[in-house]
């Protein structure tokens with residue numbers, strides 16, 4: 233198993249992390265007190281942290297989502313949003329992450345009078361401060377919700393704020409009964425505006441949801457996508473054939489934002505050892521590893537990677553490959569991606585040869 237300290241020191245990239253799923257428990261308690269929110273199950277920070285995880289790990293997506301009522305309830309002022317955004321950047325930087333795209337649904341933060349623009353700007357302020365003080369590059373992805381009817385407005389908000397660090401548009405929430413193509417106008421707007429799209433798909437629902445996300449909605453990345461494994465023939469624990477959709481995803485190098493611990497918590501996958509990520513890696517998919525909701529899954533990216541090294545022997549060379557994969561799949565411009573890969577992601581490798589034996593010169597064109 234790779235030591236946690238080694239994983240923390242390795243430069244990492246995070247593409248799928250929810251702002252409202254990553255608060256520090258002590259911050260939730262503080263903000264609830266400030267705002268006069270009395271709905272928390274406890275005001276003891278350590279106990280609250282345990283409550284979030286126990287609630288999330290109950291094996292169903294709807295129970296998993298229960299904790300968000302509390303985090304969202306306390307993220308209703310500009311100060312609160314800025315603080316949460318800043319602390320998010322601080323926590324990720326401490327974990328050795330050099331670039332992160334963090335997503336949230338602005339519409340959830342307007343319960344106490346903020347407008348959508350104010351929400352985006354408050355988050356931007358927190359991210360900018362983290363970037364300035366902690367040296368981590370932070371970008372926003374704006375989510376629409378599958379069960380709502382305002383996805384077009386959210387897409388417009390995302391595109392209108394591309395100069396404020398919003399780099400992508402996503403659709404999140406319960407998959408069953410809410411196919412992505414119901415929000416086709418929002419995706420068409422993003423495509424007309426040359427804007428990047430990622431879609432939560434293939435988590436609670438199978439390959440048809442991934443297929444729609446790609447072929448109807450024009451997704452550039454897939455959030456989760458773990459159930460793409462259902463389009464693969466597996467014999468004796470090994471993939472023997474890819475179905476047409478799985479082959480398309482692999483061959484077109486469509487990034488999968490896999491979130492292993494979150495999948496175990498929601499019951500999408502029984503245990504980490506059984507997680508299909510090993511098949512995706514073996515078949516050379518463009519795999520990235522992500523935390524999804526650090527508070528709910530009680531996990532950091534370094535811990536997530538350590539769990540994978542424990543569960544099926546993920547190596548440090550593979551960790552490096554995952555970071556490069558993620559940076560190559562980021563929604564910032566190609567020039568920034570290349571600059572971050574060479575200046576940050578490969579930095580430790582150049583300075584510390586014990587961290588990795590692989591340092592391919594053609595890193596940007598490989599896998």
Ligand SMILES: [Zn+2]
Pocket residue numbers: 248250404432455524
């Ligand atoms: Zn997610």
